[in-house]
Amino acid sequence: MALSPRLDLRQSQSLVMTPQLQQAIKLLQLSSIELSAFVEAELEQNPLLERDDSAPAATAEEAPQPDASDIPVMEPRPDAPMVDALPGQADEAPLDLDYDNTFTNNGTMDESGDLSGDFGNRGGRLDFSDDGDFEQTLTREETLRDHLMSQLNLDITESGDRLIGIYLIEMLDEAGYLIGDLDALAQSLGCDLARVEAVLARVQRFDPAGLFARSLSECLALQLRERDRLDPCMQTLLDNLELLGRRDLPQLMKVCGADAEDLAQMISEIRALDPKPALAFDHHVAPPVTPDVLMRPSTGGGWLVELNNDTLPRVLVNTRYYAKISGASRNKEDKTYLTERFQSANWLVKSLHQRATTILKVATEIVRQQDAFFHRGIQYLRPLVLKDIALEISMHESTVSRVTANKYIATPRGIFELKYFFTQALGGSDGGEAHSAEAVRHRIKTLIDQEPATDILSDDKIVDILKAEGVDIARRTVAKYRESMHIPSSVQRRRDKMMQV
Numbered sequence: 001m002a003l004s005p006r007l008d009l010r011q012s013q014s015l016v017m018t019p020q021l022q023q024a025i026k027l028l029q030l031s032s033i034e035l036s037a038f039v040e041a042e043l044e045q046n047p048l049l050e051r052d053d054s055a056p057a058a059t060a061e062e063a064p065q066p067d068a069s070d071i072p073v074m075e076p077r078p079d080a081p082m083v084d085a086l087p088g089q090a091d092e093a094p095l096d097l098d099y100d101n102t103f104t105n106n107g108t109m110d111e112s113g114d115l116s117g118d119f120g121n122r123g124g125r126l127d128f129s130d131d132g133d134f135e136q137t138l139t140r141e142e143t144l145r146d147h148l149m150s151q152l153n154l155d156i157t158e159s160g161d162r163l164i165g166i167y168l169i170e171m172l173d174e175a176g177y178l179i180g181d182l183d184a185l186a187q188s189l190g191c192d193l194a195r196v197e198a199v200l201a202r203v204q205r206f207d208p209a210g211l212f213a214r215s216l217s218e219c220l221a222l223q224l225r226e227r228d229r230l231d232p233c234m235q236t237l238l239d240n241l242e243l244l245g246r247r248d249l250p251q252l253m254k255v256c257g258a259d260a261e262d263l264a265q266m267i268s269e270i271r272a273l274d275p276k277p278a279l280a281f282d283h284h285v286a287p288p289v290t291p292d293v294l295m296r297p298s299t300g301g302g303w304l305v306e307l308n309n310d311t312l313p314r315v316l317v318n319t320r321y322y323a324k325i326s327g328a329s330r331n332k333e334d335k336t337y338l339t340e341r342f343q344s345a346n347w348l349v350k351s352l353h354q355r356a357t358t359i360l361k362v363a364t365e366i367v368r369q370q371d372a373f374f375h376r377g378i379q380y381l382r383p384l385v386l387k388d389i390a391l392e393i394s395m396h397e398s399t400v401s402r403v404t405a406n407k408y409i410a411t412p413r414g415i416f417e418l419k420y421f422f423t424q425a426l427g428g429s430d431g432g433e434a435h436s437a438e439a440v441r442h443r444i445k446t447l448i449d450q451e452p453a454t455d456i457l458s459d460d461k462i463v464d465i466l467k468a469e470g471v472d473i474a475r476r477t478v479a480k481y482r483e484s485m486h487i488p489s490s491v492q493r494r495r496d497k498m499m500q501v
Contacts (some may be wrong), residue, residue: 020344024351028358028399031406032292032311039313039352048338048345081255144176144281145169151206156199164189164199168212176211176278177219210277219240223273233258237266244270247495291410293363293414293418295374298415301354303374305364307356308410317350361393362403366421373421379443381436383425427472441481443469448487453497458490 030038043049098251150166167189171180182200186193204212209226215220217238223228224238236256244267245254253263274280292311298304322342329335366389372380381458386397386404393400404418444462451457457465459478466473482489488496 020347020351022134023347024354025402027351029402029405032290034406035311035355036313039315039348042344042348043315046341046345046348048318048322048341049315049348050318052314052413107230144172144278147281148203148206148211152203155206156202160191161195161199161202164196165203168196168200168203172211172278174278175276176208176213178212178214203336208274208277208280209475216275218268219275219277220273221483223277229269232405233262234266234269237263237270247492249495289408289415291415293406293407294366295363295409295411297412301365303371305360306368307360312356313352315345315349317342317349358395358399358403359407362389362400363387363407363409363418365392366404366409366418370421374413377413379439381421381423381439383434383436384422386422426477428470429479431472437481440466440471440473441485443471444478444481445485445487448482448493451493453494456490456494456497 005008027038043051059496148169149166150161156162156165164185167185168178171185173179177263178200182196183193186196189196200212204222205226206212209223210219211222213222221230221235221238224234233256237252240252240255243255247258249263253260256263256266260267290311291308293305294308295303295305322338326335326338329338366384367374369384369388369392370382372382389395390397390400404422407418408415409418420438423439424437426437426440427434443466447457447462447465452471459475459482462478463473463475466478487493
């Protein structure tokens with residue numbers, strides 16, 4: 001066969017991931033916070049985009065609905081919010097302020113009601129101009145450092161010891177424990193270690209008790225000393241906390257030289273202590289989860305599912321501005337730039353609309369599939385995988401996976417991530433119906449919570465109970481689910497309940 005160059009014509013299909021398509025896929029998996037940040041960045045760099053607060057967000061009617069007559073989708077109404085106003089807010093009367101016209105400065109009030117005197121203002125009148133920032137006068141929560149510094153300034157007057165105390169305050173972690181090396185602190189400050197330890201002993205008496213401890217036993221000892229309950233027997237118990245952690249009561253009674261009644265009383269006192277005293281000053285409030293989808297019962301039966309308008313960015317393309325500046329452009333570079341910005345703006349608006357309708361389709365199908373869960377509880381959560389939803393709404397599994405990532409739905413049973421409803425299936429005994437892994441995990445926790453102190457359920461016993469209820473499960477699976485819920489073993493639970501008794 002001779003080798004020679006030749007031309008062939010072949011026809012094939014391939015998927016080209018254009019930048020616009022990549023952007024649309026990226027928008028699907030963004031959370032509401034990430035989407036808002038992305039849209040804000042686009043608004044800054046694209047002059048043809050503008051925010052439209054008056055435009056309605058994507059509604060349920062704009063999304064192709066699955067064939068589910070029992071789950072209608074209602075268009076959001078601005079005059080019917082999902083959450084009612086707090087009672088008393090709508091008709092709350094305005095505050096009636098009564099000011100006491102008494103001034104202790106050098107000024108006086110004349111007969112006309114004007115203030116005279118030296119107030120540092122114009123014409124002897126109070127000046128309420130915006131020279132100062134009103135927000136600087138607002139109060140704030142007291143931090144741990146502020147609380148300790150106020151005590152340090154009152155208790156320690158010597159400047160050198162006060163400096164050591166400031167460094168010790170800076171060495172506290174978020175739980176109130178002292179981190180770092182005292183030897184290194186003494187060397188850096190050029191003082192003796194004994195002086196640092198003396199200051200440490202003084203600051204350990206600050207409020208709240210238990211701060212500046214270097215271990216858990218020392219933290220508990222400081223609190224017991226504050227209550228005048230740190231006797232030698234209690235100190236011995238604190239030195240053997242590992243035995244208390246193992247619930248080895250016979251060995252503890254032997255080491256402490258106490259009977260069962262005295263040991264139970266000491267353990268009760270230790271339980272009343274705070275192992276992390278500094279957390280009382282942690283005023284950080286976790287931001288609440290904002291649901292992307294809202295769900296509520298329908299008066300005619302079924303459920304109403306709609307998008308949360310507060311999480312949907314509303315942007316539009318300013319075509320009038322585009323027509324004005326494109327007509328005034330003369331060079332090719334300006335026209336090319338405007339065309340690209342116009343196409344990018346149109347594609348972003350289209351991608352946001354497609355994202356909203358896709359989320360609504362997926363959420364609606366999830367609600368239809370898990371209808372028994374919303375009516376009857378977690379024990380009726382059915383096993384569900386991405387493929388089940390993808391087949392019903394004619395989408396790819398990867399699309400469903402991106403849509404359900406970092407998205408939340410507000411239901412009558414609480415706020416859940418959409419990923420929560422996808423659980424593995426556990427086969428039923430004797431070929432029965434499959435069970436959701438999450439429902440089985442909840443059943444295991446219920447059985448353990450209801451077990452009496454005299455009859456602790458072992459993992460084998462739980463397996464027998466579940467098999468009698470139609471769940472085909474292995475012992476290692478029960479142990480895995482129990483450990484994932486941070487539930488101790490049957491031996492540990494028996495020791496815990498014996499101590500409580």
